[in-house]
Amino acid sequence: MYRDSKTRTVVKAITWRITATLTTIVLVYLFTGQIQTAVEVGVLEMTAKLLFYYGHERLWDRLMFGRVEIPPFVLWITGIPHSGKTTLGDIVFKKLQSENIKIQRLDSHDVRPLFPETGFTRKEINNHIKRVGHLTSMMENNGISTIASFVSPFTESRDFVRGICQNYIEVYLKTSADEIIEKYGCELFKKAKKGLVQNVAGMDIEYETSPGTELIIEMCDLTLEEAADKIVSYLKKNHL
Protein backbone atom coordinates (compact mmCIF):
# COMPACT_ATOMS: atom_id res chain seq x y z
CA MET A 1 0.00 0.00 0.00
CA TYR A 2 1.04 3.55 -0.71
CA ARG A 3 0.39 6.59 1.38
CA ASP A 4 0.84 10.21 0.31
CA SER A 5 3.91 11.83 1.83
CA LYS A 6 3.43 15.29 3.34
CA THR A 7 5.62 16.75 0.59
CA ARG A 8 3.23 15.34 -2.01
CA THR A 9 0.30 16.98 -0.25
CA VAL A 10 2.09 20.35 0.04
CA VAL A 11 3.11 20.41 -3.63
CA LYS A 12 -0.38 19.31 -4.65
CA ALA A 13 -1.91 22.05 -2.51
CA ILE A 14 0.31 24.63 -4.24
CA THR A 15 -0.48 23.52 -7.80
CA TRP A 16 -4.16 23.54 -6.91
CA ARG A 17 -4.02 26.91 -5.18
CA ILE A 18 -2.44 28.59 -8.21
CA THR A 19 -5.26 27.26 -10.42
CA ALA A 20 -7.99 28.12 -7.92
CA THR A 21 -6.92 31.53 -6.64
CA LEU A 22 -6.37 32.85 -10.16
CA THR A 23 -9.96 31.81 -10.90
CA THR A 24 -11.21 33.65 -7.80
CA ILE A 25 -9.29 36.85 -8.62
CA VAL A 26 -10.71 36.88 -12.15
CA LEU A 27 -14.24 36.25 -10.86
CA VAL A 28 -14.13 38.94 -8.15
CA TYR A 29 -12.68 41.40 -10.68
CA LEU A 30 -15.47 40.61 -13.16
CA PHE A 31 -18.11 41.19 -10.47
CA THR A 32 -16.69 44.23 -8.71
CA GLY A 33 -14.54 45.81 -11.44
CA GLN A 34 -12.00 46.55 -8.68
CA ILE A 35 -8.61 44.98 -9.25
CA GLN A 36 -7.44 45.85 -5.69
CA THR A 37 -10.37 44.08 -4.01
CA ALA A 38 -9.89 41.11 -6.33
CA VAL A 39 -6.21 40.75 -5.38
CA GLU A 40 -6.89 41.25 -1.65
CA VAL A 41 -9.58 38.55 -1.64
CA GLY A 42 -7.17 36.35 -3.61
CA VAL A 43 -4.34 36.78 -1.08
CA LEU A 44 -6.52 36.04 1.93
CA GLU A 45 -8.18 33.14 0.16
CA MET A 46 -4.82 31.68 -0.78
CA THR A 47 -3.60 31.66 2.81
CA ALA A 48 -6.77 30.22 4.30
CA LYS A 49 -7.38 27.59 1.64
CA LEU A 50 -3.82 26.32 1.46
CA LEU A 51 -4.24 25.25 5.06
CA PHE A 52 -7.75 23.86 4.57
CA TYR A 53 -6.66 21.99 1.42
CA TYR A 54 -3.76 20.39 3.27
CA GLY A 55 -6.07 19.13 6.00
CA HIS A 56 -8.62 17.91 3.45
CA GLU A 57 -5.96 15.91 1.60
CA ARG A 58 -4.53 14.33 4.77
CA LEU A 59 -8.01 13.25 5.79
CA TRP A 60 -8.77 11.69 2.41
CA ASP A 61 -5.45 9.86 2.42
CA ARG A 62 -6.75 7.83 5.39
CA LEU A 63 -9.88 6.75 3.47
CA MET A 64 -9.91 3.73 1.17
CA PHE A 65 -13.23 4.80 -0.42
CA GLY A 66 -12.96 4.73 -4.23
CA ARG A 67 -9.39 3.49 -4.29
CA VAL A 68 -9.41 0.68 -6.81
CA GLU A 69 -6.66 -1.84 -7.22
CA ILE A 70 -5.25 -2.33 -10.69
CA PRO A 71 -6.00 -6.03 -11.30
CA PRO A 72 -2.76 -7.99 -11.40
CA PHE A 73 -2.03 -10.45 -14.20
CA VAL A 74 -0.04 -13.65 -14.61
CA LEU A 75 1.94 -13.56 -17.85
CA TRP A 76 3.05 -17.11 -18.56
CA ILE A 77 5.69 -17.44 -21.29
CA THR A 78 6.05 -21.01 -22.52
CA GLY A 79 8.02 -22.75 -25.28
CA ILE A 80 10.80 -25.24 -25.91
CA PRO A 81 14.32 -24.54 -24.57
CA HIS A 82 16.18 -21.66 -26.26
CA SER A 83 12.99 -20.29 -27.81
CA GLY A 84 13.70 -16.93 -26.13
CA LYS A 85 11.45 -17.11 -23.05
CA THR A 86 13.87 -15.66 -20.49
CA THR A 87 15.14 -12.81 -22.67
CA LEU A 88 11.63 -11.95 -23.80
CA GLY A 89 10.34 -12.04 -20.21
CA ASP A 90 13.16 -9.71 -19.16
CA ILE A 91 12.42 -7.25 -22.00
CA VAL A 92 8.68 -7.20 -21.22
CA PHE A 93 9.48 -6.75 -17.50
CA LYS A 94 11.70 -3.76 -18.35
CA LYS A 95 9.12 -2.22 -20.67
CA LEU A 96 6.49 -2.39 -17.93
CA GLN A 97 8.65 -0.59 -15.33
CA SER A 98 7.11 2.76 -16.25
CA GLU A 99 3.57 1.50 -15.61
CA ASN A 100 3.85 1.85 -11.82
CA ILE A 101 2.55 -1.63 -11.16
CA LYS A 102 4.15 -4.28 -8.97
CA ILE A 103 5.60 -7.15 -10.98
CA GLN A 104 7.57 -10.16 -9.80
CA ARG A 105 9.77 -11.75 -12.43
CA LEU A 106 9.75 -15.57 -12.16
CA ASP A 107 12.33 -17.48 -14.14
CA SER A 108 14.02 -20.78 -13.22
CA HIS A 109 16.74 -19.04 -11.20
CA ASP A 110 14.17 -16.90 -9.35
CA VAL A 111 12.32 -19.93 -8.03
CA ARG A 112 15.34 -22.16 -7.37
CA PRO A 113 15.66 -21.05 -3.70
CA LEU A 114 11.98 -21.92 -3.22
CA PHE A 115 11.77 -25.15 -5.19
CA PRO A 116 15.30 -26.56 -5.34
CA GLU A 117 14.66 -30.17 -6.30
CA THR A 118 13.16 -30.53 -9.74
CA GLY A 119 13.21 -33.74 -11.71
CA PHE A 120 12.65 -34.33 -15.39
CA THR A 121 9.90 -36.94 -15.49
CA ARG A 122 6.50 -35.84 -16.72
CA LYS A 123 5.13 -35.96 -13.16
CA GLU A 124 8.03 -34.01 -11.68
CA ILE A 125 7.82 -31.32 -14.36
CA ASN A 126 4.07 -31.01 -13.86
CA ASN A 127 4.47 -30.76 -10.08
CA HIS A 128 7.13 -28.10 -10.40
CA ILE A 129 4.99 -26.01 -12.75
CA LYS A 130 1.97 -26.38 -10.46
CA ARG A 131 4.05 -25.13 -7.51
CA VAL A 132 5.14 -22.10 -9.51
CA GLY A 133 1.45 -21.65 -10.35
CA HIS A 134 0.53 -21.61 -6.66
CA LEU A 135 3.16 -18.92 -6.21
CA THR A 136 1.81 -16.79 -9.08
CA SER A 137 -1.68 -17.21 -7.64
CA MET A 138 -0.51 -16.14 -4.15
CA MET A 139 1.16 -13.10 -5.73
CA GLU A 140 -1.98 -12.30 -7.73
CA ASN A 141 -4.14 -12.52 -4.60
CA ASN A 142 -1.91 -9.85 -3.10
CA GLY A 143 -2.13 -7.52 -6.08
CA ILE A 144 1.24 -8.47 -7.56
CA SER A 145 1.55 -9.31 -11.26
CA THR A 146 4.04 -11.95 -12.36
CA ILE A 147 6.00 -12.62 -15.53
CA ALA A 148 6.83 -16.33 -15.48
CA SER A 149 9.00 -17.98 -18.12
CA PHE A 150 9.18 -21.76 -18.02
CA VAL A 151 9.39 -24.46 -20.70
CA SER A 152 6.19 -25.95 -19.20
CA PRO A 153 5.58 -28.34 -22.10
CA PHE A 154 2.48 -30.10 -20.74
CA THR A 155 -1.08 -28.79 -20.98
CA GLU A 156 -2.01 -30.49 -17.70
CA SER A 157 0.09 -28.21 -15.53
CA ARG A 158 -0.37 -25.05 -17.66
CA ASP A 159 -4.15 -25.50 -17.51
CA PHE A 160 -3.85 -26.06 -13.75
CA VAL A 161 -2.12 -22.69 -13.39
CA ARG A 162 -4.75 -21.07 -15.61
CA GLY A 163 -7.41 -22.57 -13.35
CA ILE A 164 -6.08 -21.14 -10.10
CA CYS A 165 -5.24 -17.66 -11.44
CA GLN A 166 -7.68 -14.85 -12.25
CA ASN A 167 -5.90 -13.10 -15.11
CA TYR A 168 -3.77 -15.78 -16.69
CA ILE A 169 -2.25 -14.94 -20.08
CA GLU A 170 -0.38 -17.67 -21.89
CA VAL A 171 2.23 -16.66 -24.44
CA TYR A 172 3.59 -19.50 -26.56
CA LEU A 173 6.86 -18.87 -28.37
CA LYS A 174 6.45 -21.06 -31.43
CA THR A 175 9.61 -22.42 -33.00
CA SER A 176 11.25 -25.80 -33.57
CA ALA A 177 14.46 -27.56 -32.60
CA ASP A 178 15.66 -27.33 -36.23
CA GLU A 179 15.02 -23.60 -36.38
CA ILE A 180 16.95 -23.12 -33.16
CA ILE A 181 19.88 -25.25 -34.37
CA GLU A 182 19.93 -23.23 -37.60
CA LYS A 183 19.75 -19.90 -35.77
CA TYR A 184 22.10 -20.50 -32.82
CA GLY A 185 23.80 -23.83 -33.59
CA CYS A 186 22.36 -24.94 -30.22
CA GLU A 187 24.40 -27.70 -28.55
CA LEU A 188 21.49 -29.02 -26.46
CA PHE A 189 19.39 -29.94 -29.47
CA LYS A 190 22.39 -31.27 -31.41
CA LYS A 191 23.17 -33.63 -28.53
CA ALA A 192 19.50 -34.52 -28.09
CA LYS A 193 19.30 -35.41 -31.79
CA LYS A 194 22.18 -37.84 -31.32
CA GLY A 195 20.37 -39.29 -28.28
CA LEU A 196 23.07 -38.06 -25.88
CA VAL A 197 20.58 -36.03 -23.82
CA GLN A 198 17.09 -37.09 -22.84
CA ASN A 199 13.97 -35.26 -21.62
CA VAL A 200 14.27 -32.27 -23.93
CA ALA A 201 11.02 -30.54 -24.88
CA GLY A 202 10.88 -30.15 -28.64
CA MET A 203 12.84 -33.41 -29.10
CA ASP A 204 11.92 -36.56 -27.16
CA ILE A 205 9.40 -34.66 -25.02
CA GLU A 206 6.64 -33.35 -27.25
CA TYR A 207 5.57 -29.77 -26.54
CA GLU A 208 1.79 -29.85 -26.09
CA THR A 209 0.05 -26.81 -27.56
CA SER A 210 -3.19 -25.49 -26.03
CA PRO A 211 -6.22 -24.22 -27.93
CA GLY A 212 -6.71 -21.51 -25.28
CA THR A 213 -3.27 -19.88 -25.56
CA GLU A 214 -3.81 -16.11 -25.61
CA LEU A 215 -0.79 -15.16 -27.72
CA ILE A 216 1.16 -17.34 -30.14
CA ILE A 217 4.34 -15.72 -31.32
CA GLU A 218 6.04 -17.14 -34.41
CA MET A 219 9.66 -16.67 -33.44
CA CYS A 220 10.91 -16.86 -37.03
CA ASP A 221 8.80 -13.83 -37.99
CA LEU A 222 9.64 -11.42 -35.18
CA THR A 223 12.68 -10.09 -33.34
CA LEU A 224 12.53 -10.39 -29.53
CA GLU A 225 11.97 -6.63 -29.32
CA GLU A 226 8.99 -6.86 -31.68
CA ALA A 227 7.62 -9.85 -29.79
CA ALA A 228 7.93 -7.90 -26.52
CA ASP A 229 6.07 -4.95 -28.06
CA LYS A 230 3.30 -7.29 -29.14
CA ILE A 231 2.95 -8.66 -25.59
CA VAL A 232 3.05 -5.20 -24.00
CA SER A 233 0.36 -3.96 -26.43
CA TYR A 234 -1.80 -6.93 -25.52
CA LEU A 235 -1.35 -6.26 -21.79
CA LYS A 236 -2.06 -2.54 -22.14
CA LYS A 237 -5.18 -3.22 -24.16
CA ASN A 238 -6.56 -5.98 -21.94
CA HIS A 239 -5.07 -5.66 -18.45
CA LEU A 240 -3.63 -2.23 -17.69
Place this chain on the structure above:
Amino acid sequence: MYRDSKTRTVVKAITWRITATLTTIVLVYLFTGQIQTAVEVGVLEMTAKLLFYYGHERLWDRLMFGRVEIPPFVLWITGIPHSGKTTLGDIVFKKLQSENIKIQRLDSHDVRPLFPETGFTRKEINNHIKRVGHLTSMMENNGISTIASFVSPFTESRDFVRGICQNYIEVYLKTSADEIIEKYGCELFKKAKKGLVQNVAGMDIEYETSPGTELIIEMCDLTLEEAADKIVSYLKKNHL
Protein backbone atom coordinates in the same frame (compact mmCIF):
# COMPACT_ATOMS: atom_id res chain seq x y z
CA MET B 1 -1.10 -0.59 -6.82
CA TYR B 2 -4.21 1.43 -6.24
CA ARG B 3 -5.70 4.06 -8.49
CA ASP B 4 -8.44 6.53 -7.55
CA SER B 5 -11.79 5.68 -9.09
CA LYS B 6 -13.69 8.52 -10.77
CA THR B 7 -16.33 8.31 -8.02
CA ARG B 8 -13.67 8.93 -5.40
CA THR B 9 -12.50 12.00 -7.29
CA VAL B 10 -16.05 13.34 -7.69
CA VAL B 11 -16.91 12.89 -4.00
CA LYS B 12 -13.58 14.39 -3.00
CA ALA B 13 -14.18 17.38 -5.27
CA ILE B 14 -17.57 17.95 -3.63
CA THR B 15 -16.32 17.78 -0.03
CA TRP B 16 -13.54 20.18 -0.95
CA ARG B 17 -15.84 22.54 -2.85
CA ILE B 18 -18.16 22.93 0.13
CA THR B 19 -15.20 23.86 2.35
CA ALA B 20 -13.68 26.19 -0.22
CA THR B 21 -16.69 28.01 -1.63
CA LEU B 22 -18.02 28.82 1.84
CA THR B 23 -14.63 30.41 2.55
CA THR B 24 -14.84 32.47 -0.63
CA ILE B 25 -18.40 33.69 0.08
CA VAL B 26 -17.41 34.80 3.58
CA LEU B 27 -14.30 36.58 2.26
CA VAL B 28 -16.10 38.40 -0.57
CA TYR B 29 -18.85 39.46 1.88
CA LEU B 30 -16.27 40.78 4.36
CA PHE B 31 -14.59 42.82 1.61
CA THR B 32 -17.62 44.10 -0.27
CA GLY B 33 -20.35 44.04 2.38
CA GLN B 34 -22.69 42.79 -0.36
CA ILE B 35 -24.27 39.41 0.33
CA GLN B 36 -25.63 39.14 -3.25
CA THR B 37 -22.23 39.62 -4.91
CA ALA B 38 -20.69 37.19 -2.42
CA VAL B 39 -23.22 34.48 -3.30
CA GLU B 40 -22.96 35.11 -7.06
CA VAL B 41 -19.18 34.84 -6.99
CA GLY B 42 -19.62 31.69 -4.89
CA VAL B 43 -21.97 30.03 -7.38
CA LEU B 44 -19.80 30.77 -10.40
CA GLU B 45 -16.68 29.75 -8.51
CA MET B 46 -18.28 26.49 -7.47
CA THR B 47 -19.12 25.50 -11.04
CA ALA B 48 -15.76 26.43 -12.51
CA LYS B 49 -13.64 24.98 -9.76
CA LEU B 50 -15.49 21.69 -9.46
CA LEU B 51 -14.40 20.98 -13.02
CA PHE B 52 -10.85 22.26 -12.51
CA TYR B 53 -10.51 20.28 -9.27
CA TYR B 54 -11.61 17.08 -11.00
CA GLY B 55 -8.99 17.55 -13.72
CA HIS B 56 -6.32 18.43 -11.16
CA GLU B 57 -7.04 15.24 -9.18
CA ARG B 58 -7.03 12.97 -12.26
CA LEU B 59 -3.68 14.42 -13.28
CA TRP B 60 -2.15 13.89 -9.84
CA ASP B 61 -3.43 10.34 -9.73
CA ARG B 62 -1.07 9.53 -12.64
CA LEU B 63 1.96 10.87 -10.72
CA MET B 64 3.95 8.71 -8.32
CA PHE B 65 5.71 11.75 -6.80
CA GLY B 66 5.47 11.68 -3.01
CA ARG B 67 3.62 8.41 -2.83
CA VAL B 68 5.44 6.43 -0.20
CA GLU B 69 5.07 2.72 0.33
CA ILE B 70 4.28 1.56 3.84
CA PRO B 71 7.28 -0.70 4.56
CA PRO B 72 6.12 -4.32 4.78
CA PHE B 73 7.15 -6.53 7.69
CA VAL B 74 7.75 -10.24 8.27
CA LEU B 75 6.14 -11.34 11.52
CA TRP B 76 7.62 -14.71 12.38
CA ILE B 77 5.79 -16.58 15.16
CA THR B 78 7.84 -19.47 16.55
CA GLY B 79 7.45 -21.95 19.39
CA ILE B 80 6.98 -25.62 20.17
CA PRO B 81 3.88 -27.47 18.84
CA HIS B 82 0.54 -26.45 20.42
CA SER B 83 2.03 -23.27 21.88
CA GLY B 84 -0.67 -21.28 20.08
CA LYS B 85 1.19 -20.03 16.98
CA THR B 86 -1.56 -20.65 14.40
CA THR B 87 -4.41 -19.24 16.48
CA LEU B 88 -2.35 -16.24 17.53
CA GLY B 89 -1.25 -15.61 13.92
CA ASP B 90 -4.89 -15.73 12.82
CA ILE B 91 -5.99 -13.28 15.54
CA VAL B 92 -3.18 -10.83 14.71
CA PHE B 93 -4.03 -11.17 10.99
CA LYS B 94 -7.66 -10.32 11.73
CA LYS B 95 -6.77 -7.40 13.97
CA LEU B 96 -4.64 -5.89 11.20
CA GLN B 97 -7.39 -6.05 8.56
CA SER B 98 -8.46 -2.50 9.35
CA GLU B 99 -4.95 -1.16 8.70
CA ASN B 100 -5.35 -1.22 4.92
CA ILE B 101 -2.06 -3.01 4.37
CA LYS B 102 -1.48 -6.12 2.31
CA ILE B 103 -0.71 -9.16 4.45
CA GLN B 104 -0.21 -12.76 3.41
CA ARG B 105 -0.86 -15.32 6.14
CA LEU B 106 1.65 -18.19 6.03
CA ASP B 107 0.92 -21.25 8.11
CA SER B 108 1.82 -24.89 7.35
CA HIS B 109 -1.34 -25.44 5.30
CA ASP B 110 -0.79 -22.21 3.32
CA VAL B 111 2.63 -23.32 2.11
CA ARG B 112 1.81 -27.01 1.58
CA PRO B 113 0.89 -26.53 -2.12
CA LEU B 114 4.24 -24.79 -2.61
CA PHE B 115 6.49 -27.01 -0.52
CA PRO B 116 4.77 -30.38 -0.26
CA GLU B 117 7.61 -32.64 0.83
CA THR B 118 8.93 -31.81 4.25
CA GLY B 119 10.95 -34.17 6.36
CA PHE B 120 11.71 -34.11 10.03
CA THR B 121 15.48 -34.28 10.18
CA ARG B 122 17.32 -31.17 11.34
CA LYS B 123 18.50 -30.52 7.78
CA GLU B 124 15.04 -30.99 6.25
CA ILE B 125 13.39 -28.72 8.82
CA ASN B 126 16.02 -26.04 8.26
CA ASN B 127 15.63 -26.27 4.48
CA HIS B 128 11.86 -25.99 4.74
CA ILE B 129 12.06 -22.92 6.96
CA LYS B 130 14.62 -21.33 4.64
CA ARG B 131 12.28 -21.86 1.68
CA VAL B 132 9.44 -20.20 3.57
CA GLY B 133 11.92 -17.42 4.36
CA HIS B 134 12.64 -16.93 0.65
CA LEU B 135 8.90 -16.64 0.11
CA THR B 136 8.48 -14.03 2.88
CA SER B 137 11.42 -12.12 1.41
CA MET B 138 9.89 -12.21 -2.10
CA MET B 139 6.61 -10.95 -0.63
CA GLU B 140 8.42 -8.22 1.30
CA ASN B 141 10.24 -7.09 -1.85
CA ASN B 142 6.82 -6.59 -3.43
CA GLY B 143 5.43 -4.57 -0.54
CA ILE B 144 3.48 -7.45 1.03
CA SER B 145 3.75 -8.14 4.76
CA THR B 146 3.58 -11.71 6.01
CA ILE B 147 2.50 -13.39 9.22
CA ALA B 148 4.30 -16.72 9.34
CA SER B 149 3.71 -19.28 12.06
CA PHE B 150 6.03 -22.27 12.12
CA VAL B 151 7.61 -24.33 14.91
CA SER B 152 11.03 -23.42 13.42
CA PRO B 153 13.01 -24.70 16.41
CA PHE B 154 16.53 -24.05 15.08
CA THR B 155 18.35 -20.72 15.22
CA GLU B 156 20.22 -21.54 12.00
CA SER B 157 17.15 -21.27 9.77
CA ARG B 158 15.42 -18.50 11.74
CA ASP B 159 18.57 -16.37 11.56
CA PHE B 160 18.75 -17.14 7.85
CA VAL B 161 15.24 -15.74 7.37
CA ARG B 162 16.15 -12.70 9.47
CA GLY B 163 19.18 -12.19 7.24
CA ILE B 164 17.27 -12.11 3.95
CA CYS B 165 14.34 -9.97 5.16
CA GLN B 166 14.33 -6.21 5.82
CA ASN B 167 11.79 -5.95 8.65
CA TYR B 168 11.91 -9.32 10.38
CA ILE B 169 10.18 -9.53 13.74
CA GLU B 170 10.54 -12.75 15.69
CA VAL B 171 7.85 -13.59 18.23
CA TYR B 172 8.64 -16.55 20.48
CA LEU B 173 5.74 -18.16 22.31
CA LYS B 174 7.43 -19.40 25.45
CA THR B 175 5.90 -22.44 27.11
CA SER B 176 6.87 -26.04 27.83
CA ALA B 177 5.61 -29.53 26.98
CA ASP B 178 4.49 -29.99 30.61
CA GLU B 179 2.53 -26.73 30.59
CA ILE B 180 0.81 -27.77 27.38
CA ILE B 181 -0.05 -31.23 28.70
CA GLU B 182 -1.47 -29.62 31.86
CA LYS B 183 -3.47 -27.04 29.87
CA TYR B 184 -4.78 -29.17 27.01
CA GLY B 185 -3.89 -32.75 27.91
CA CYS B 186 -2.04 -32.79 24.58
CA GLU B 187 -1.73 -36.29 23.04
CA LEU B 188 1.36 -35.46 20.97
CA PHE B 189 3.50 -34.65 24.00
CA LYS B 190 2.07 -37.55 26.03
CA LYS B 191 3.06 -39.96 23.26
CA ALA B 192 6.42 -38.24 22.80
CA LYS B 193 7.08 -38.62 26.54
CA LYS B 194 6.55 -42.35 26.19
CA GLY B 195 8.90 -42.39 23.22
CA LEU B 196 6.11 -43.32 20.80
CA VAL B 197 6.68 -40.24 18.63
CA GLN B 198 10.04 -38.78 17.64
CA ASN B 199 11.21 -35.42 16.32
CA VAL B 200 8.98 -33.27 18.51
CA ALA B 201 10.30 -29.80 19.32
CA GLY B 202 10.07 -29.27 23.06
CA MET B 203 10.73 -33.00 23.70
CA ASP B 204 13.51 -34.85 21.88
CA ILE B 205 14.21 -31.85 19.63
CA GLU B 206 15.42 -28.98 21.76
CA TYR B 207 13.88 -25.61 20.90
CA GLU B 208 16.80 -23.21 20.42
CA THR B 209 16.10 -19.71 21.72
CA SER B 210 17.72 -16.66 20.10
CA PRO B 211 19.13 -13.62 21.90
CA GLY B 212 17.76 -11.36 19.13
CA THR B 213 14.09 -12.38 19.39
CA GLU B 214 12.03 -9.17 19.29
CA LEU B 215 9.10 -10.36 21.40
CA ILE B 216 9.02 -13.18 23.92
CA ILE B 217 5.53 -14.02 25.09
CA GLU B 218 5.12 -16.06 28.26
CA MET B 219 2.10 -18.13 27.32
CA CYS B 220 1.20 -18.96 30.93
CA ASP B 221 0.82 -15.24 31.74
CA LEU B 222 -1.37 -14.08 28.84
CA THR B 223 -4.50 -15.13 27.00
CA LEU B 224 -4.14 -15.43 23.21
CA GLU B 225 -6.18 -12.23 22.83
CA GLU B 226 -3.81 -10.36 25.17
CA ALA B 227 -0.79 -11.80 23.38
CA ALA B 228 -2.24 -10.66 20.04
CA ASP B 229 -2.79 -7.14 21.41
CA LYS B 230 0.83 -7.06 22.55
CA ILE B 231 2.03 -8.01 19.06
CA VAL B 232 -0.29 -5.53 17.33
CA SER B 233 0.88 -2.73 19.67
CA TYR B 234 4.49 -3.58 18.86
CA LEU B 235 3.76 -3.53 15.11
CA LYS B 236 1.86 -0.25 15.31
CA LYS B 237 4.63 1.37 17.29
CA ASN B 238 7.51 0.11 15.17
CA HIS B 239 6.23 -0.76 11.72
CA LEU B 240 2.89 0.85 10.82
